[in-house]
Amino acid sequence: MMRxxxxxxxxxxxxxxxxxxxxxxxxCIALAEGAGDAATPAGAAVAASDSVVRTDRGPLAIAIVIVxxxxxxxxxxxxxxxxxxxxxxxxxxxxxxxxxRATEMGRSVLFVPGIQDMTDIQTxxxxxxxxxxxxxxxxxxxxxxxxxxxxxxMAAARDAVQAAHFEAGRxxxxxxxxxxxxxxxxxxxxxxxxxxxxxxxxxxxxxxGAFYAESLLFAENGNSIGxxxxxxxxxxxxxxxxxxxxxxxxxxxxxxxxxxYLSGERDQLGSIKGQDFGKLLAxxxxxxxxxLATVGVFAPEGAIAHAAETIKTTFGG
Amino acid sequence: xxxxQHNAGGSAGGSSFLARLGNLDRRWIFLAMGLSxxxxxxxxxxFPEYPSPMSKATFDAVESIPEGAPVLLSFDYxxxxxxxxxxxxxxxxxxxxxxHQKLVFMALWPLGKQQADKTIExxxxxxxxxxxxxxxxxxxxxxxxxxxxxxxxATNIPAQYPTDASGAALKDLPLVAGMRDxxxxxxxxxxxxxxxxxxxxxxxxxxxMPDAFKVVGGSTGVQVSQLLPYYPHQMExxxxxxxxxxxxxxxxxxKYPIAQPEVIxxxxxxxxxxxxxxxxxxxxxxxxxxxxxxxxxxxxAR
Amino acid sequence: MLQRTxxxxxxxxxxxxxxxxxxxxxxxxxxxxxxxxxxxxxAVAFVLGAGNLLAVNLEKISSRRPGWxxxxxxxxxxxxxxxxxxxxxxxxxxxxxPLIHFAGDYETSASPYGWMYEYVFSxxxxxxxxxxxxxxxxxxxxxxxxxxxxxxxxxxxxxxILIAQTAAGMFLTGWIPQDSVFAVLRFDSLKVGITEHIQTxxxxxxxxxxxxxxxxxxxxxxxxxxxxxxxxx
Numbered sequence: 093m094m095r096x097x098x099x100x101x102x103x104x105x106x107x108x109x110x111x112x113x114x115x116x117x118x119x120c121i122a123l124a125e126g127a128g129d130a131a132t133p134a135g136a137a138v139a140a141s142d143s144v145v146r147t148d149r150g151p152l153a154i155a156i157v158i159v160x161x162x163x164x165x166x167x168x169x170x171x172x173x174x175x176x177x178x179x180x181x182x183x184x185x186x187x188x189x190x191x192x193r194a195t196e197m198g199r200s201v202l203f204v205p206g207i208q209d210m211t212d213i214q215t216x217x218x219x220x221x222x223x224x225x226x227x228x229x230x231x232x233x234x235x236x237x238x239x240x241x242x243x244x245x246m247a248a249a250r251d252a253v254q255a256a257h258f259e260a261g262r263x264x265x266x267x268x269x270x271x272x273x274x275x276x277x278x279x280x281x282x283x284x285x286x287x288x289x290x291x292x293x294x295x296x297x298x299x300x301g302a303f304y305a306e307s308l309l310f311a312e313n314g315n316s317i318g319x320x321x322x323x324x325x326x327x328x329x330x331x332x333x334x335x336x337x338x339x340x341x342x343x344x345x346x347x348x349x350x351x352x353y354l355s356g357e358r359d360q361l362g363s364i365k366g367q368d369f370g371k372l373l374a375x376x377x378x379x380x381x382x383x384l385a386t387v388g389v390f391a392p393e394g395a396i397a398h399a400a401e402t403i404k405t406t407f408g409g
Numbered sequence: 410x411x412x413x414q415h416n417a418g419g420s421a422g423g424s425s426f427l428a429r430l431g432n433l434d435r436r437w438i439f440l441a442m443g444l445s446x447x448x449x450x451x452x453x454x455x456f457p458e459y460p461s462p463m464s465k466a467t468f469d470a471v472e473s474i475p476e477g478a479p480v481l482l483s484f485d486y487x488x489x490x491x492x493x494x495x496x497x498x499x500x501x502x503x504x505x506x507x508x509h510q511k512l513v514f515m516a517l518w519p520l521g522k523q524q525a526d527k528t529i530e531x532x533x534x535x536x537x538x539x540x541x542x543x544x545x546x547x548x549x550x551x552x553x554x555x556x557x558x559x560x561x562x563a564t565n566i567p568a569q570y571p572t573d574a575s576g577a578a579l580k581d582l583p584l585v586a587g588m589r590d591x592x593x594x595x596x597x598x599x600x601x602x603x604x605x606x607x608x609x610x611x612x613x614x615x616x617x618m619p620d621a622f623k624v625v626g627g628s629t630g631v632q633v634s635q636l637l638p639y640y641p642h643q644m645e646x647x648x649x650x651x652x653x654x655x656x657x658x659x660x661x662x663x664k665y666p667i668a669q670p671e672v673i674x675x676x677x678x679x680x681x682x683x684x685x686x687x688x689x690x691x692x693x694x695x696x697x698x699x700x701x702x703x704x705x706x707x708x709x710a711r
Numbered sequence: 712m713l714q715r716t717x718x719x720x721x722x723x724x725x726x727x728x729x730x731x732x733x734x735x736x737x738x739x740x741x742x743x744x745x746x747x748x749x750x751x752x753x754a755v756a757f758v759l760g761a762g763n764l765l766a767v768n769l770e771k772i773s774s775r776r777p778g779w780x781x782x783x784x785x786x787x788x789x790x791x792x793x794x795x796x797x798x799x800x801x802x803x804x805x806x807x808x809p810l811i812h813f814a815g816d817y818e819t820s821a822s823p824y825g826w827m828y829e830y831v832f833s834x835x836x837x838x839x840x841x842x843x844x845x846x847x848x849x850x851x852x853x854x855x856x857x858x859x860x861x862x863x864x865x866x867x868x869x870x871x872i873l874i875a876q877t878a879a880g881m882f883l884t885g886w887i888p889q890d891s892v893f894a895v896l897r898f899d900s901l902k903v904g905i906t907e908h909i910q911t912x913x914x915x916x917x918x919x920x921x922x923x924x925x926x927x928x929x930x931x932x933x934x935x936x937x938x939x940x941x942x943x944x
Contacts, residue, residue, distance in 0.1 A: 144735060144736050144737060145734060145735055145736070146733070146734050146735070146736065149733065149734055152733075153734060156730070159923065159926050160926070160930055163926065163927045163930050163931075164930070164934075167934075167936065208604065209753070209756070211555070211749070211753075212604075213925050213928050213929060213932075216928065216932065216937075216939070217928060219939060220937070220939040223939055242756070242760070243756055243759040243760035243762075243763050244756050244759070246763060247759075252939065269767075269770070272763070272767050273760050273763040273764060273767070274764075275760075275764070276519075276757070276760060277836070278487075278489065278836075279489050279835075279836045279839035279840060280836075282839055283839055287781075291777075291778070302604070304602075304603040304604065304631075304632075305489070305490070305602070305603070305629070305631060305840060305843060308843060308846045308847060308850060309839075309842060309843065309846060311850075312846040312849060312850055315853075316435070326921045326924065326925070327635075328634055328635055328914055328917050328918065328921070329631050329632050329633075329634045329635050330631075331917075333850070336850050336851075336853075336854035337850050337853075337854070343917070344917045344920050344921040344924065345920035345921055345923060345924035347924070348921075348924030348925065348927065348928045349924065351928070351937070351939065352927075352928075352931070352937070355937070355939060357936075359931075359936045360931060360936060360937060363927045363930065363931050363936070364927070366927060367923050367924060367926075367927040370923045370926070370927075371919070371920065371923055374919050374923070433852070435849040435852075438845070438848050438849045438852055439845045439848075439849070441848075442844055442845050442848045443845070446844065456877070456878030457878060457881070458878065459881055459885075459899070461899065461903070462903065487836060488832065488833035488834075488836045488837055489836035489837055489839060489840035490840055491833070491837065492837055492840070492841070520828075522818075523818060523828060526818065552750065553750055553753045553754050553757075554746065554749060554750035554753055555753075557746040557749050557750055557753075558750070560742070560746050561743055561746045561747070561750075564739050564743060565743055568743060568747065617733070630876075631843075633906075634910060634914050635914070635918075637906060637907065637910060637911045637914055638911055638914055638915050638918060640907075650876075652876055652877070680877065680878065683876070683877055684877035684878055684879055686844060686848075687873045687874070687876060687877050687879070688877075688879065689848065690847070690848055690851050690873055691870060691873055691874070693848060693851060693852040694851055694852065694855045694866065694869065694870070696852070697852045697853065697855060697856060698855075698856055698857050698866075701856045701857070701858075
């Protein structure tokens, strides 16, 4: 018990130290900017680029401090043990239903983790969701197929699925042959995946990650074979296609929240709270900016118009 | 009574037919779409285009930089989206070359280099023979690393591209020998089909040095919604899909006529099938809604 | 233990360097080093991918699994392009160095590699992309149904954009003078209004949400809170 408490406090101290270091750097820059002269933004940018600290990027430093501070604050708040209320996501609630249906029908489950590499944060979020899907599939003894577009993603997916099988208490059912690398070429990958969809007719299809033109090709093929389809992406241009053709879609930030939500870890859930606080600040900033700009239209020479212009040039570029 | 029954039956039959249309086999839709594209293509239907503000802004951005100033052209697409993007690439290269801009070609997509090569072969060499490789234009080619390539070029071009695509050292090529970073350019144009592309150029090139150069972009129709927030501040001009290309072609050709107009007229050629395909989609949507209403009324009668 | 600690340490260090380099000039060279290493690793990943492709397809062929013929075609195509490209077989000699084989141009359509690219690969990928037109039509037919107020708004917007994105827009409403009070009813004006105001506003809202999500997720990774991408063994 004591050891657990000691480890917990050490981890909190480590988090606080890292957070302090991460916040200290932009803070120093913000202070440095305050000491600098008030040149025009363009002139300041040129002068600042030659100095050691890029003072022209002070506003961004402040924004980073606020957002990161909010997220870290959320995590630390979660560690105090306060209850965290997170809105349920219908798409995630449908995961069990979709895999259960596939099991009953004796068909496979298809998981497509997008077409980007592990450098894309969406792929990382997709792999986290894959872990949860794989665990449920292992519990139900459903066959899960994961074709990947990048070899590193394949390695990460294999790790996640294997870990899920261990967690489900069924390590013997793990088959790494079901997680394959196909090709880096976007449409070559689409041809291979849609071809296997038409041949194998999976009963549940998950599309979680970064998608581009292939989103509709996957979703329409999935629709034609009557599969339950659950998608999640942070590519705004592809969201309409998934919404039109899939049963459930995780839209933008929901997708990132989902990976934390599914992990069930308090730290990760706390970060969602911090993220929400950041969103609240963004909404407040937008409202204040709109209000100032609107009032400024009626009194273009007044202090409010000047304030609106200053905010616009400082934060808006 | 019989007549009434017959009428009712006929009405029900018509309603049933309309309701069944709601579950129309999608192969009929595919056939109709195929015909709506093939027929206008074969008949070479062309319609007049009127420049939109975005296309005009792109044209004006190129016009606003000094003649002969260096321009970076990033070909961030592959053959899959060439049908949509190659027309604007051709028009852009002809526009820049007509103003004697120094051109540096590169690609963030593995197959983008080939698309740039094609453009050089079809537009630059035949219609601007005065352009000499290494002096007036350079083909840097493709480098892996996505936005990492942009980030490194923003501070150190020779570190990212020690040589051009043919293997010649950058220091031996007069055009790029003295270029340290992206601020050496007056304009950066990214023609992109997705990631990495115009959005990354705005974020990682324009973001750190907003006043150093202008950024314009060309994009596929489906990607444009992601770029709209950056127009017109971070991105001065934007060409949206085939229609944007067609409008831009008209603007370029009006000021800088070319010996063979069809070389920079592919966008306008492709607008014919687009019109018919769009009309078909409107028809399908209307049909789908009629089928839905018919299905509801049948459900209500029961 | 080290399997998890070292990757997290590398991630944390790289992440902090990239943030610092954005604000501190002397750290820019550090971020360049990180970028160069990333580029090297992404190039090496191509080799890793090729190895996996071979293993999977050879296994399919040797065990005669359904569709093994496709695996054979994949491998034959793969090796053909690899050998022709690496050895520059049939490359057009360079006029400056006609005797040096490897100085030749292998990307022109006069060489086998260029020919395959131009006349096989390019049409195949264009075909796949072209399929989108068909799927968009069938998805639109199924999804655009006026079921409630929101879907009616969606339907109306789609109608305006579809018309305005072609010459039909000008044909139908181009006669309305640009300077009249009714100019807002022109399809081109409606399209500009929808895309630049309504769509951009919506997209900005989604983008802000996504940016915050990315920031939170990145922070979870940098701080080592989210380790889901690593093996648990």
